[in-house]
Every structure is written in C-alpha cells, then in structure tokens.
Amino acid sequence: MSGRTGRPAAVGIVGASGMVGLAAVEQLRRLGVDDLRLGARRADLVRRAVDEVLGGRGEAHTVDATDPAALARFCSGCQVVLNCAGPTYLLGDTVGVAALAAGAHYVDVAGDDPVLESMTGRGLAGTDRAVVVSAGTLPGLSSLLPRWLAASGFTRPVGLTAHVGGIEPCSPVVATDMLLSMRTGGVAGAAFGEPLAAWRDGARRPRALRAAQNTVAPHFPGPVAITPFLSAETERLAWALGLRSVDWYNVHPGPAVRTELARMPGYAADPATDPAQVGVRLRRAADLDLHGRTPYYLMVFGLHGQSTGGHRTATLVLRAPSSYRLTGLVGALAARAVLAANVPPGLRAACDVLDPGEVVDEIRAAGPDLGVLHIDHTDHADHVEAGAPARTAAASQWPAAPALSDDAEEGVL
Structure with missing residues (x-):
C-alpha cells in the first residue's frame, strides 16, 4: 500500500492496472473526481499507475479479486467501488457483494444479466446502495x-x-x-x-x-x-x-x-x-x-x-x-453519477441510469x-411505410461466435 492511507476514497478501482482500469482512472481524473484508490494484483503496476496517471496523488493497493479478505480491505472506506477486473464469468458478483458488504456503492464495466440475477438471488435487489452493471462499451x-x-x-x-x-x-x-x-x-x-x-x-x-x-x-x-x-x-x-x-x-x-x-x-x-x-x-x-x-x-x-x-x-x-478506452469512460461516468447521488438505490444497467x-x-x-x-x-417529406432495415449481404456461411466482450482487462488467471 502506498500514497494516502486511512482516508475515505471517493472511488476505488479494482483492476486498475489493466487497459480498461487505466482508462477509467484517466477519465475519472479528467472528470474531476479526486481521492482515488487503485487496486490490482501486481503492486509495481498499480504504484506506477498512481505515479504516472495521478501524479502520486492517490492510494495504491495490492488486491486479488478472488481473495475475500484482500477484497474486503480494499472496499472498506470506499464510497464507490468500480470493478474493471475479470473474467466477468469467473468473478461473477464477487466484487459487488464485497463492495455492498463494506457499505459502498458498486459499478461494474461488465457484469451483465448473470451478475444482476446472482445478486437478486442473494436477496440484494432491495439494497440501499446503488449497483450499476454493463457500464462499458459492449454492453453499455x-x-x-x-x-x-x-x-x-x-x-x-x-x-x-x-x-x-x-x-x-x-x-x-x-x-x-x-x-x-x-x-x-x-x-x-x-x-x-x-x-x-x-x-x-x-x-x-x-x-x-x-x-x-x-x-x-x-x-x-x-x-x-x-x-x-x-x-x-x-x-x-x-x-x-x-x-x-x-x-x-x-x-x-x-x-x-x-x-x-x-x-x-x-x-x-x-x-x-x-x-x-x-x-x-x-x-x-x-x-x-x-x-x-x-x-x-x-x-x-x-x-x-x-x-x-x-x-x-x-x-x-x-x-x-x-474499445478499452471507451469502456473506461463509461465506467468513470457511471461512478461519477453514483458518487453525485444521481443514481437511486437498487440494481440497474448503465443504459437505464446514464443520460x-x-x-x-x-x-x-x-x-x-x-x-x-x-x-x-x-x-x-413523403411518407414511407417503415419496414425492416436493409440486410448486409451474406455471401457464405461462417460459424457463429458470441459477442466479443471488450470490457474487462485485469484478470485473475
């Protein structure tokens, strides 16, 4: 741990040393959000982020998103926890549950329906904290x-x-x-x-x-x-x-x-x-x-x-x-909106709360x-009956793949 310690942090960023996390830190600073706490598995990378992106004005924490004790320590004292770590389908609602347990609001650049469903299944739909998921590029x-x-x-x-x-x-x-x-x-x-x-x-x-x-x-x-x-x-x-x-x-x-x-x-x-x-x-x-x-x-x-x-x-x-930089911006905007109390309590997708x-x-x-x-x-000027949009030509069949999630960078593998 380095930088200011023992003080509440406006926003704590998990996965702050990855491409998305670094972009989110840059955008939060550009948006005027101070008192940032940066967390990642590698201490050297997160300290470098504090020094190079924040000019040394921030906290650097070593945190593994799969370590409950380390995650609880990181979330403690944060007003908002912004999750830029992944893989999303491995972490699930782990970071969100830890953030709420620490009394923080929660923003996830990914998350999607599985995280909302999991948190609802845990009885967290009635939380008095704001939870915003899908605050990235795709989805977002x-x-x-x-x-x-x-x-x-x-x-x-x-x-x-x-x-x-x-x-x-x-x-x-x-x-x-x-x-x-x-x-x-x-x-x-x-x-x-x-x-x-x-x-x-x-x-x-x-x-x-x-x-x-x-x-x-x-x-x-x-x-x-x-x-x-x-x-x-x-x-x-x-x-x-x-x-x-x-x-x-x-x-x-x-x-x-x-x-x-x-x-x-x-x-x-x-x-x-x-x-x-x-x-x-x-x-x-x-x-x-x-x-x-x-x-x-x-x-x-x-x-x-x-x-x-x-x-x-x-x-x-x-x-x-x-796309990673775009995701960092949307995540930062969602965190700022939550910090400003512009998002009501409960579980929501970013597209439903951001303007x-x-x-x-x-x-x-x-x-x-x-x-x-x-x-x-x-x-x-003349009325045209609206129908289906024009299709893109498909000259040959190609095996389908799922949508590429561009939203999580800092991993746990």
Whole structure:
C-alpha cells in the first residue's frame, strides 16, 4: 500500500492496472473526481499507475479479486467501488457483494444479466446502495448510443441495424470471458444472447440472419467477416425504443482472429479446454492481425422511422482507437453519477441510469484520442411505410461466435 492511507476514497478501482482500469482512472481524473484508490494484483503496476496517471496523488493497493479478505480491505472506506477486473464469468458478483458488504456503492464495466440475477438471488435487489452493471462499451455504449440516436428527431423509431467491431490488442481475459459465456448463463440459465437471431415485431426470431466472411460492412475498411448476434441487452433496447426490427452484426476485420473465433464453439464444448491457453491464442491472433495496421474500433448504427416531417433515416458512427478506452469512460461516468447521488438505490444497467446525451457530450469533450463521433440525418417529406432495415449481404456461411466482450482487462488467471 502506498500514497494516502486511512482516508475515505471517493472511488476505488479494482483492476486498475489493466487497459480498461487505466482508462477509467484517466477519465475519472479528467472528470474531476479526486481521492482515488487503485487496486490490482501486481503492486509495481498499480504504484506506477498512481505515479504516472495521478501524479502520486492517490492510494495504491495490492488486491486479488478472488481473495475475500484482500477484497474486503480494499472496499472498506470506499464510497464507490468500480470493478474493471475479470473474467466477468469467473468473478461473477464477487466484487459487488464485497463492495455492498463494506457499505459502498458498486459499478461494474461488465457484469451483465448473470451478475444482476446472482445478486437478486442473494436477496440484494432491495439494497440501499446503488449497483450499476454493463457500464462499458459492449454492453453499455451499445445501448446508450442507439437511444441517443432515437432521440435525435424521431417521433417513432422503427428499425435498427448495427455493425460493431474492429482490430485492436486482445487481453487473454477477453477470450476467457468469451469462452465462459458460451458455457455459462445466469443463475436462471439464461444465455447472454443468441447467434444468428434478429428482432422482429416484438420477439426474438432465431436463425433469421446469416453470418458471412469476405463481405463488406458500412464504414469498415476492406473485407470483413460478420456474425449476427442478438444479445439480451439488445432485446431490452428494442423493447425500450419500440423497434419492429433489429439486425445486429459483430464485425471481425482480422483473418487470424476470425479463425480463432470460428474455433470457439469447439473450445467451449471440450471440458478439457484450458481457458488461459485459448486466451493466449486469441491474443497472438490479434497481434498478427495488427501487424502493420493501426488499431481501431467502430460502432455504426443505422436507424430509420418516423419524424414530424415524414420518414427519417440516421446513421451514427463512432470511431475510436480502442474499445478499452471507451469502456473506461463509461465506467468513470457511471461512478461519477453514483458518487453525485444521481443514481437511486437498487440494481440497474448503465443504459437505464446514464443520460445518453451526457455520454455523447463527454465522448466529444474527451477528444479524438478517445473517439470521433459523427451523425448524418436524411428526412423524406413523403411518407414511407417503415419496414425492416436493409440486410448486409451474406455471401457464405461462417460459424457463429458470441459477442466479443471488450470490457474487462485485469484478470485473475
């Protein structure tokens, strides 16, 4: 432990030395949140984060998220605990339960439905603390940005098409989360989502779409592979906006990563698979795809529906050098909102408590090092009957993979 000790911390960050954790620390400092407590398994890395990111003005703690005693010590005295550690499907609600036991509020950049279900099963739904999960890029921005787009002049949004993905470094923890998400649902057995499914007229329609490789995706350079995937978060988004149709595609531009993703169902089906080794293979594949290329992450949302002038179509494009940095921002914004008592007690997803407009404003305020956001609108005076959005061509079949979780970096493996 180093820095200030014995004082209450506004926000304690678990996993503070990982790519997401460091980004969250940077954004909390930019947002004016002081009194930060940084925690990670490696003391040297967390001390370096305090010195280099916070200029020495913060606490550095050694904490393993799988060690109950160390986790309890870390959470004690924190007003808010922000979890940037993973793998999510291994840690589950461990950090959240420890935070609540210490009297702190809790924010998780991942978490998703399984964590909410698990905490509900423990009788924590009536907690007097605020618990916010899915405060990252995917899930998180994946629902916040379409909500903001729907509020930009639409009187009745009807159909959404999303293309999300990119080429960037990959943590082994990300691969572990992917593998475990294919093997594990929530406490009620609910899966994270369904490959190839789409949203049609108020319900999930299985196998409505096809995966493809060597195809094109809007605003993505060069040939890519696309994998349709309807997540639980996207289903809630469709209900919230009253959408008739949603086509969601995870986009994989790198051929080496595509090859590993195609093998994921086989890895998941084999109980002898070592998740750590799968993570190493995926990390190497990402490095191979990145060779000679600039990392990028794209979120492209196309929405159509009715406006006061007739029919409206709109496209939102967010291009970022890193999804990890975007996740750090959303996590920091959720922690700040909780710290400011702008989030009521209870268990909630970030998309239900954060103001989409404020999130967009903060993306723009953070500048191009975080991301560049662009939006186009087209209005047609004549009424056009709204139908399903245009499909992306699927030239050939490709094995489906689950949505890539870009939200946890600091691991326990």
